[in-house]
Amino acid sequence: MLLEEISRLDPDKIRTLFDTGGEYRRAISGGDYVEDFHTDLRRARESGPVHEGCVEEVLGLPRPEYAQRWTEPAFSAFDYATVNAVFRDDETFNSQILRGTFATFGPNILGMDGAEHARHRAVVQPSFGRAAMRWWTDRWIAGITDTLLRRVEGRGRAELNLDLCALLPLLTITGSFGVRMAESLRLREVIERMIGADVPREDKLAASAEAADMLLPLIAHRRENPRDDLISRLVRERVRDEDGTLRAVTDEEVLAFARLILTAGSGTTWRQLGITLWALLNNPDQLGAVRRDRSLVRAAIEESLRWEVTDPTFFRMATRDALLGGVRIPAGSRVALCLTAANHDPSRWDAPDAFDVFRPLRPHLSFAGGPHVCLGMHLARAEMTVALNAILDRLPDLRWDPDEPRPVLMGLQMRGPARLPVVFG
Amino acid sequence: MTGTTGGERPEVAVTPRTCVGTGVCAFYAPATFELDERGRVRIATGPGEDSAEDIGNAAEACPTQSITLSSTDER
Numbered sequence: 001m002l003l004e005e006i007s008r009l010d011p012d013k014i015r016t017l018f019d020t021g022g023e024y025r026r027a028i029s030g031g032d033y034v035e036d037f038h039t040d041l042r043r044a045r046e047s048g049p050v051h052e053g054c055v056e057e058v059l060g061l062p063r064p065e066y067a068q069r070w071t072e073p074a075f076s077a078f079d080y081a082t083v084n085a086v087f088r089d090d091e092t093f094n095s096q097i098l099r100g101t102f103a104t105f106g107p108n109i110l111g112m113d114g115a116e117h118a119r120h121r122a123v124v125q126p127s128f129g130r131a132a133m134r135w136w137t138d139r140w141i142a143g144i145t146d147t148l149l150r151r152v153e154g155r156g157r158a159e160l161n162l163d164l165c166a167l168l169p170l171l172t173i174t175g176s177f178g179v180r181m182a183e184s185l186r187l188r189e190v191i192e193r194m195i196g197a198d199v200p201r202e203d204k205l206a207a208s209a210e211a212a213d214m215l216l217p218l219i220a221h222r223r224e225n226p227r228d229d230l231i232s233r234l235v236r237e238r239v240r241d242e243d244g245t246l247r248a249v250t251d252e253e254v255l256a257f258a259r260l261i262l263t264a265g266s267g268t269t270w271r272q273l274g275i276t277l278w279a280l281l282n283n284p285d286q287l288g289a290v291r292r293d294r295s296l297v298r299a300a301i302e303e304s305l306r307w308e309v310t311d312p313t314f315f316r317m318a319t320r321d322a323l324l325g326g327v328r329i330p331a332g333s334r335v336a337l338c339l340t341a342a343n344h345d346p347s348r349w350d351a352p353d354a355f356d357v358f359r360p361l362r363p364h365l366s367f368a369g370g371p372h373v374c375l376g377m378h379l380a381r382a383e384m385t386v387a388l389n390a391i392l393d394r395l396p397d398l399r400w401d402p403d404e405p406r407p408v409l410m411g412l413q414m415r416g417p418a419r420l421p422v423v424f425g
Numbered sequence: 426m427t428g429t430t431g432g433e434r435p436e437v438a439v440t441p442r443t444c445v446g447t448g449v450c451a452f453y454a455p456a457t458f459e460l461d462e463r464g465r466v467r468i469a470t471g472p473g474e475d476s477a478e479d480i481g482n483a484a485e486a487c488p489t490q491s492i493t494l495s496s497t498d499e500r
Binding site: 088121361363369373377 | 460
């Protein structure tokens with residue numbers, strides 16, 4: 001049944017929605033940057049670690065359109081110690097700057113701080129904890145992965161970016177919501193427009209309303225008719241208010257969580273799984289080692305996360321005058337935290353620009369850090385673990401398609417491989 | 426309210442009061458840390474053992490510094 005439903009998904013729409021190098025994605029994310037990112041970041045960090053300006057400006061690029069709207073001074077941090085310290089000091093560097101997402105997502109944990117953030121995060125945390133991963137895997141991830149691979153394994157070649165990486169996280173999230181397969185791509189399209197960097201405000205608000213039209217009836221339905229899915233779980237949760245009283249979560253709160261989970265869950269794991277495969281395909285010795293010794297799957301995924309972050313930059317706002325990396329940051333400034341640069345800090349990792357699944361595991365900042373550490377990190381890891389193991393099981397002798405050009409990693413605010421053309425068997 | 430464990434590994438103390446239940450610790454050191462029924466950290470009771478590096482990673486990555494380590498030899 002799943003196979004039939006997936007085969008009915010519009011391939012042109014999939015291509016448009018998940019075409020990293022294409023016009024559509026360039027338009028929504030300014031993502032045609034294909035320079036040597038790690039070298040550029042190393043230069044920035046060596047002359048830094050904290051610079052005035054946004055990341056693009058520090059890298060010598062023009063100030064992007066979305067940054068031209070900022071009225072506050074901007075600074076960018078490039079070393080591990082500074083980025084880690086800012087994430088953990090949410091009194092000096094808070095998330096108020098992300099309240100801009102409230103208009104489209106609804107009030108959500110991205111833009112909350114301190115006790116308010118903790119009270120709201122507690123609503124969704126149990127559904128995304130490690131203990132819930134068996135449920136996610138058995139209920140969604142394993143079956144979807146199996147179905148997607150069944151479509152390609154007899155062909156001897158595939159374009160894994162579209163055939164697997166893009167669809168697995170999206171269908172896992174929409175499946176867990178109880179959204180019908182046929183509506184999954186439409187929901188993704190709406191969410192993309194809602195968050196697009198260069199989309200006019202009125203179009204973003206219209207997209208937000210359309211997401212509500214698709215999701216609110218589902219939320220109302222699950223309150224009355226609970227199923228074994230995520231929305232049914234969330235509507236049963238309780239929120240602790242500021243005065244300590246517990247109350248039922250509202251439909252609007254579940255809707256805001258749903259928009260956030262869709263945004264984060266269907267855009268990042270897609271590209272991180274692609275980056276993992278890209279790095280392994282470019283390092284066939286390491287790919288072979290991981291194939292032979294599956295205890296290395298975990299190391300490969302953590303190294304991929306460290307080495308190339310899908311969304312390299314996160315923002316905080318200085319609530320008071322501060323000193324960062326020797327640079328004076330006035331209260332009210334925007335601070336851009338470059339996760340990829342922090343993850344390549346040579347004071348923490350030897351030969352940091354090399355992809356090496358054998359390096360000792362140390363915590364990285366790909367899921368950020370501090371109280372806002374990625375809600376979906378265990379889910380992302382579970383999806384990538386299932387997918388990578390299944391690929392290694394079912395696509396023997398996996399290698400780049402010799403008849404296709406080698407794809408590059410691209411994008412500055414959203415990074416990933418443009419394509420993943422492979423042959424196997 | 427703290428719990429401790431000893432042996433070859435570093436002395437570990439956890440502070441459930443400040444824990445927000447992200448499970449980062451149990452990702453790095455699943456034989457040492459787990460979440461209780463309220464989603465707060467506690468010392469794991471199951472089998473197995475984590476390396477000192479795993480436990481150090483867990484303490485370092487904890488988003489709320491709810492894990493403290495002390496080496497048995499006072500330095």
